[in-house]
Amino acid sequence: MLKQIFAASVASVALIAVAGSAQAQQTNLKLAFFASQKDPTFSDVLMPWINGINAEAKGAVKIDAFPSGALGRNPRLQIKMVLDGVADLAWVVPAYTPGRFPDNQVMELPTLINDVKESSVAIRSLYDRGLLRGYQDFYVPLISTTHPYTIHTVNPIKNFSELKGLKLRAGGPVAGASMRALGAVPVGMPIPAVAENISKGILAGSAAEWNVMYAFRIIDVAKNHYMARLGTVPLAVLWNKERFDALPANVRAIVRKHSGNALTRKFGDVHFAIQDKMLGITKKRAGHNFVFPSDAELGKWDAVMRPVVDDWAKKSPKNKVLLAALKEELAKYRSGK
Secondary structure: OOHHHHHHHHHHHHHHHHHHHHHHHEEEEEEEEHHHHOHHHHHHHHHHHHHHHHHHHOOOOEEEEOOOOOOOOOOOHHHHHHHHOOEEEEEEEEOOOOOOOOHHHHHHOOOOOOOOOHOOEEEEEEHHOOOOOOOEEEEEEEEEOOOEEEEEOOOOOHHHHHOOOOOOEOOOHHHHHHHHHHEEEEOOOHHHHHHHHHHOOOOOOEEEEEHHHHHOOOOOOOEEEEEOOOOOOOEEEEEEEHHHHOOHHHHHHHHHHHHHHHHHHHHHHHHHHHHHHHHHHHHOOOOOOOEEOOOOHHHHHHHHHHHHHHHHHOOHHHHHHHHHHHHHHHHHHHOOO
């Protein structure tokens, strides 16, 4: 009898150990990051976020990061990787999945946004207000944007009229409309391919901001910088919603505590500082030329860009709502509310 009890106890312990091992395996999560681990988004925003969650969870969950495309290098496939279970969550450029996130286009509109801090807070607010479609399959711990893009070319230009006929990379339909309004020829392609296509003479330049310029080596081939503001590019960390919802309630609470508006503001602060730093560094680099348009030139720029904004708003009642909401959120941020 004692032998039977002992055998049953051993079997129970073994089953508990197996169950515990399986449970631990279930809470190991993979974050995919297609860019370099040196990218400040990874090193200064996402890794502190991951470490904070892992530390507070105390073994209940562990997020492991896979930078430099370790789980898949193609920026266009990051969302598919999350939905297919290759990664549990990923750093994504939503525009690389055309049509899925149509309302993000409001953030691409030119001249409205001053900097990455206000644009990131604004898009987070639009998301939290339920105004952005396409995110229903994901938990969204971070949604933000780039700093407003400016134009960078191989050959110098004195004013934007000299952009006419130049083939410039544009990251989406609204960015393409902005390029056409300037007389340029927009060319769509993933940002990792831009530097090579500029060096081959296929592109005359690209719209970009400083982090993009340095992260993807565009800075080495496009050394003339026309500093008038275009729109931004939305960015996000998307988490497979089924995978997130399957986590214990206390773990989900920890993740939410570290995510949302606080993480968005951290992203904005980090990237705002980068823009200022990289601008200063670039000004000191040999062979780089800058044009900071005069007030008169900017007035002409705004006049050329205004129809891009107006035409986009006229396309649907939803677009009008989005534009009004964006202006409301920007005004709120600028007033300190």
